[in-house]
Amino acid sequence: MSLATMFKRNSLLDERSTWITSIVLIVGMLAVVVLHALPPEHAWHLNGSVVTLLGKYLTYMLLALAVDLIWGYLGILSLGHGAFFALGGYAMGLYLTAQQAPLAPWQTVMAHFPVAALAMVLAPGLLALVFGWLAFRSRVTGVYFSIITQALTFALMLAFNRNEMDMGGSTGLTRFDELLGFSLASESMSVALFVASGVAVLLAFWGCKAVTRSRLGRVCMATRDAEARVRFIGYRVEHVKLAVFVLSAMIAGIAGALYVPQVGIINPSTFAPLFSIEVVVWVALGGRATLYGALLGALVVNYLKTLLTGVMPDAWLFLLGGLFVVVTMFLPQGVAGVLARLRRRREVAA
Amino acid sequence: MSMTNVERLREFARPDRVFDFMAPADSPVDVRHGPILYLEDVSVSFDGFKAIDDLNLTIDDGELRCIIGPNGAGKTTMMDIITGKTRPDRGQAWFGSRHNLLQMDEPQIANLGIGRKFQKPTVFEALSVSANLELAMVGDRRVWKTLLARLDHEGRERIDEIMETIGLSAERDRLAGVLSHGQKQWLEIGMLLMQRPRLLLVDEPVAGMTEPEMHRTAELMTRLAGQQSVVVVEHDMGFVRSIARTVTVLDQGSVLAEGSMDEVANDPRVIEVYLGGDEASDVREET
Numbered sequence: 001m002s003l004a005t006m007f008k009r010n011s012l013l014d015e016r017s018t019w020i021t022s023i024v025l026i027v028g029m030l031a032v033v034v035l036h037a038l039p040p041e042h043a044w045h046l047n048g049s050v051v052t053l054l055g056k057y058l059t060y061m062l063l064a065l066a067v068d069l070i071w072g073y074l075g076i077l078s079l080g081h082g083a084f085f086a087l088g089g090y091a092m093g094l095y096l097t098a099q100q101a102p103l104a105p106w107q108t109v110m111a112h113f114p115v116a117a118l119a120m121v122l123a124p125g126l127l128a129l130v131f132g133w134l135a136f137r138s139r140v141t142g143v144y145f146s147i148i149t150q151a152l153t154f155a156l157m158l159a160f161n162r163n164e165m166d167m168g169g170s171t172g173l174t175r176f177d178e179l180l181g182f183s184l185a186s187e188s189m190s191v192a193l194f195v196a197s198g199v200a201v202l203l204a205f206w207g208c209k210a211v212t213r214s215r216l217g218r219v220c221m222a223t224r225d226a227e228a229r230v231r232f233i234g235y236r237v238e239h240v241k242l243a244v245f246v247l248s249a250m251i252a253g254i255a256g257a258l259y260v261p262q263v264g265i266i267n268p269s270t271f272a273p274l275f276s277i278e279v280v281v282w283v284a285l286g287g288r289a290t291l292y293g294a295l296l297g298a299l300v301v302n303y304l305k306t307l308l309t310g311v312m313p314d315a316w317l318f319l320l321g322g323l324f325v326v327v328t329m330f331l332p333q334g335v336a337g338v339l340a341r342l343r344r345r346r347e348v349a350a
Numbered sequence: 351m352s353m354t355n356v357e358r359l360r361e362f363a364r365p366d367r368v369f370d371f372m373a374p375a376d377s378p379v380d381v382r383h384g385p386i387l388y389l390e391d392v393s394v395s396f397d398g399f400k401a402i403d404d405l406n407l408t409i410d411d412g413e414l415r416c417i418i419g420p421n422g423a424g425k426t427t428m429m430d431i432i433t434g435k436t437r438p439d440r441g442q443a444w445f446g447s448r449h450n451l452l453q454m455d456e457p458q459i460a461n462l463g464i465g466r467k468f469q470k471p472t473v474f475e476a477l478s479v480s481a482n483l484e485l486a487m488v489g490d491r492r493v494w495k496t497l498l499a500r501l502d503h504e505g506r507e508r509i510d511e512i513m514e515t516i517g518l519s520a521e522r523d524r525l526a527g528v529l530s531h532g533q534k535q536w537l538e539i540g541m542l543l544m545q546r547p548r549l550l551l552v553d554e555p556v557a558g559m560t561e562p563e564m565h566r567t568a569e570l571m572t573r574l575a576g577q578q579s580v581v582v583v584e585h586d587m588g589f590v591r592s593i594a595r596t597v598t599v600l601d602q603g604s605v606l607a608e609g610s611m612d613e614v615a616n617d618p619r620v621i622e623v624y625l626g627g628d629e630a631s632d633v634r635e636e637t
Contacts, residue, residue: 216497222474234460
């Protein structure tokens with residue numbers, strides 16, 4: 001097989017992976033909804049708490065997608081994406097608490113859903129805009145950028161811990177009752193939030209796919225591999241980075257906003273540097289620069305986490321660390337890379 | 351039957367027509383009053399080391415200039431200054447008589463019409479040959495426009511044309527990363543041509559090339575001059591001799607000698623600088 005046909009196959013594989021991912025997502029979502037609708041005594045019935053757990057996984061998958069967009073395609077390793085996720089979450093949290101008892105007078109404005117919805121996207125977007133503008137303009141790259149993103153999320157964690165912020169201090173925001181006038185405790189709300197998260201993942205996946213397949217996406221990959229060359233052919237690299245970074249932060253914000261009503265709380269621990277690092281592990285494990293790899297990685301790692309923290313809570317961090325080491329050493333392309341290699345081998349054999 | 355390389359080059363450089371990628375872009379560069387590139391008393395030092403020391407250099411519109419010099423003479427630093435990567439401590443750098451290069455950054459300078467080829471071939475290895483050329487094609491570089499950009503018929507034809515010129519038509523869908531070293535050099539030159547620059551800065555274009563590849567490159571460089579100004583930095587004396595009209599010798603950050611290849615090669619100062627270096631024998635051989 002010549003390399004030319006291999007390249008064509010690769011782009012076909014790419015298209016096929018988009019189809020497969022979309023179909024798996026849609027079928028999976030429908031299956032969950034149908035299984036939930038079965039009568040409770042049925043053996044295959046999924047109860048509301050499982051649906052909510054799956055909904056939470058979906059928001060993590062959305063966050064992983066955001067990280068893969070900038071890490072996989074632009075080569076920017078953000079170790080602070082949890083900050084954007086948390087900001088989106090806090091915007092949702094403020095909306096939910098403002099329904100009954102806002103913690104500060106200014107928060108009453110957050111009781112209007114359109115205002116809150118705007119804040120879920122704009123708060124992380126603006127932070128990414130200012131932070132990214134400063135960092136990319138000064139050409140901060142590589143490990144230095146990663147370190148300052150850690151500092152960013154750590155600083156925000158300290159800030160949100162302060163009671164003077166009127167964000168609930170270390171307890172965060174909790175005791176939510178209603179979303180858009182519907183009780184959060186109801187089973188149908190669990191399903192609605194699950195479906196909303198699934199639709200958000202699907203739309204974000206298609207959106208990211210469109211961006212990465214555009215000429216801009218190729219400029220991103222070119223920047224990842226040879227930044228100076230991109231500058232010398234006339235692209236303003238810092239603008240490209242900033243635009244994609246802001247887009248990624250907004251997706252992370254939406255993920256956070258969908259996460260909060262499903263888990264019922266948002267507190268400063270979401271800003272913890274460790275959480276952001278965990279997200280990177282999901283993407284590394286699933287496979288960078290494929291998008292579906294990020295979705296897969298987030299799902300698998302979080303499912304494992306749920307399983308293991310139930311059985312052996314202390315072992316989880318060791319397993320996570322071990323996974324990261326194994327993936328970095330033996331599977332640099334992650335699970336997605338293994339899948340692609342297997343498929344290629346099968347095609348060569350056929 | 352396929353054309354030989356020479357025929358292809360001849361076809362590409364027919365005197366009775368101007369290829370659109372060679373025609374000057376709608377550039378506001380003003381060369382009516384003299385040179386296209388003008389460096390005056392440029393100095394830059396890194397940690398006390400004077401990489402460029404009172405350098406004066408003038409390149410005329412359409413000129414092909416070769417720059418030689420021992421390692422550390424400041425050739426690459428000079429290119430860094432012209433393309434906006436390095437800011438000099440002192441001096442002036444003008445593009446035409448209107449554009450002060452010291453007030454612009456890399457993308458601005460690139461879009462103004464200065465193209466640069468790196469010493470080590472730098473292509474986008476994860477992209478196909480045609481995608482590499484597409485990214486370099488002149489066009490609106492703003493983020494939103496790039497996101498929505500579609501390759502039109504005209505653009506596709508230009509890419510085909512350039513691929514023909516650089517002899518990579520058969521490799522259009524291959525990833526640039528799997529090309530041979532010489533092919534990468536050519537692809538990078540092709541990317542420069544897609545940019546339609548007024549001034550081409552070429553750093554060691556024949557490094558690692560085979561003899562026939564070197565000849566093709568020499569022919570291409572010669573043809574390009576006239577429509578574009580070309581500055582070639584090169585170590586290979588045979589190559590320099592085959593294309594040079596004017597040669598500038600750099601040493602310790604400033605101009606040591608300037609003139610035709612014969613003049614320069616017989617200059618006692620030049621011979622002294624090259625003595626002991628790898629190039630010394632080359633110079634004498636050619637003389």
